[in-house]
Amino acid sequence: MKCGETVNINMPMPVKQMIAKIQSKGFDAYAVGGCIRDSMMGKKPSDWDICTSAAPEEVLAILGQKNIVENGMKHGTVTVRLEHQNYEITTFRTDGEYLDNRHPKNVTFVKNLKEDLSRRDFTINAMAYNDEQGLCDEFDGIKDIQNRLIRCVGDPDQRFNEDALRILRALRFSSKLGFDIEKNTADSIHQNAGLLVKISAERILSEFVKILTGENVEKILTEYADVFCVLIPEIKPMIGLQQNNPHHIYDVWTHTIKAVAAVKPEILLRTAALFHDFGKPKKHKVDQNGIGHFKGHPEESAKMTEEIMTRMRFDNKTKKDVIILVKWHDVRVPAEPKYVRREIARTGPKLYPELLELKRADALAQNPSTIPDKLAYISQLQKIYDDEIANNGVFSVKELAVNGYDVKNCNIKDGKKIGECLEMLCGLVMDGAIKNDRAVLLEKIKEFAAQ
Numbered sequence: 001m002k003c004g005e006t007v008n009i010n011m012p013m014p015v016k017q018m019i020a021k022i023q024s025k026g027f028d029a030y031a032v033g034g035c036i037r038d039s040m041m042g043k044k045p046s047d048w049d050i051c052t053s054a055a056p057e058e059v060l061a062i063l064g065q066k067n068i069v070e071n072g073m074k075h076g077t078v079t080v081r082l083e084h085q086n087y088e089i090t091t092f093r094t095d096g097e098y099l100d101n102r103h104p105k106n107v108t109f110v111k112n113l114k115e116d117l118s119r120r121d122f123t124i125n126a127m128a129y130n131d132e133q134g135l136c137d138e139f140d141g142i143k144d145i146q147n148r149l150i151r152c153v154g155d156p157d158q159r160f161n162e163d164a165l166r167i168l169r170a171l172r173f174s175s176k177l178g179f180d181i182e183k184n185t186a187d188s189i190h191q192n193a194g195l196l197v198k199i200s201a202e203r204i205l206s207e208f209v210k211i212l213t214g215e216n217v218e219k220i221l222t223e224y225a226d227v228f229c230v231l232i233p234e235i236k237p238m239i240g241l242q243q244n245n246p247h248h249i250y251d252v253w254t255h256t257i258k259a260v261a262a263v264k265p266e267i268l269l270r271t272a273a274l275f276h277d278f279g280k281p282k283k284h285k286v287d288q289n290g291i292g293h294f295k296g297h298p299e300e301s302a303k304m305t306e307e308i309m310t311r312m313r314f315d316n317k318t319k320k321d322v323i324i325l326v327k328w329h330d331v332r333v334p335a336e337p338k339y340v341r342r343e344i345a346r347t348g349p350k351l352y353p354e355l356l357e358l359k360r361a362d363a364l365a366q367n368p369s370t371i372p373d374k375l376a377y378i379s380q381l382q383k384i385y386d387d388e389i390a391n392n393g394v395f396s397v398k399e400l401a402v403n404g405y406d407v408k409n410c411n412i413k414d415g416k417k418i419g420e421c422l423e424m425l426c427g428l429v430m431d432g433a434i435k436n437d438r439a440v441l442l443e444k445i446k447e448f449a450a451q
Contacts, residue, residue, distance in 0.1 A: 003136040009039045009129050014082045015048045018063065018089065019130050025062050027054040028092075028113060030128035030136065037124045040145055041177075050089045051128060053111045059089050076109055092116035114138050121159055121166045122173065122185075123151050148179045156188030164195035168207035171224055175214025186223075193227040201313045204231060208312070212270045218261035225253065232308055237281035244292040249367050252280050258365035263357055268318060272325040272358050275305040302327035321351055329358050335380035341388060341430040343381075345395040356382055394429045394436050397422040401438040402445065410445045421448045 022029035029052040035045035069079040076091035120126040238253040263269040279300025333339040363374035
């Protein structure tokens with residue numbers, strides 16, 4: 001084993017104590033995996049895992065039954081909960097035959113750390129450490145961190161055929177860490193991308209959103225478009241679809257990628273940016289002058305977004321908000337308060353700033369000559385929104401200075417009529433025709449009742 005390199009890894013006290021207890025009984029024990037990777041990169045690990053030569057039953061005997069979950073015993077893992085933190089302790093093992101490109105048919109416990117590390121996905125995750133042996137880095141994970149590389153342990157084809165989700169994990173690490181993917185590993189990803197159809201939607205979504213919110217997302221979406229076509233086949237018609245329009249210099253997919261990279265790395269905005277132009281291939285028309293048009297694409301994109309996000313098992317709240325952003329991303333209202341109030345009413349005041357962010361990203365991914373004017377227009381919308389919020393603007397009936405009981409007290413008893421009256425008042429206030437003043441609104445209600 002290539003152990004013994006002295007490094008400064010500050011393990012939490014519970015981890016130190018558990019490793020020491022296991023070692024005191026004659027077994028090997030190490031902190032392993034992502035916690036070592038993060039420590040070597042100067043980051044604070046969110047999780048700490050331990051690997052050991054002790055069998056699960058021996059771990060239980062050494063640490064006692066208290067605070068231990070035994071659910072993963074057959075795969076060699078026990079979970080210890082200490083100080084509101086979970087720690088997984090897994091016996092050195094090798095994996096048996098993989099029958100579904102995801103899970104091994106069985107595992108075999110071994111006594112050798114190298115054998116355990118050799119089954120892991122990437123070199124940067126195949127390092128182990130304890131205070132006695134120092135750093136164990138059999139597969140040059142430190143070198144790959146220094147070179148900012150994602151590289152499979154051993155044969156990439158074998159690693160990805162064992163567990164196809166590792167394909168997305170490689171893209172996730174590259175996107176999040178800003179690392180390149182080593183050539184043989186990259187070639188294998190392209191070759192084996194089709195294996196992802198065997199992975200559950202829930203597991204894919206978990207990796208997908210992490211890829212999408214990474215700093216390196218533009219490079220990943222560009223170089224691994226074929227992989228994303230496996231996950232979302234609707235992407236394929238976008239690739240290479242030239243827009244031939246004065247507003248655009250990129251094909252639809254490249255424009256989409258640049259819009260994704262231009263918004264904040266938050267799942268709502270990145271997902272909306274990804275899906276905002278999915279309807280363009282279906283709405284593509286070329287006029288007699290050879291100019292491309294995509295009339296109705298926001299509505300088509302919103303429809304497709306709902307279908308895709310449902311299929312991918314996004315939560316309902318995120319799906320609902322993304323659909324709203326996609327549907328209204330291309331509407332250009334006059335930069336005047338009464339029109340902006342109507343637009344805010346469509347999205348809701350909490351979501352409107354996100355719509356402006358999406359509009360900015362969309363503009364930044366277009367023809368550079370058009371960007372200044374579009375950004376100036378969006379800034380006007382932002383100022384109007386800020387003024388409206390500061391002045392308690394009205395965007396729905398619930399912000400009116402009157403309510404349904406006030407309407408009812410003015411001798412309007414029918415529920416439908418009450419709703420119509422409140423909507424009428426809301427429209428007048430949003431248009432600036434009347435103020436949101438209780439006395440003024442009550443007079444308008446009386447006028448409505450007298451009709």
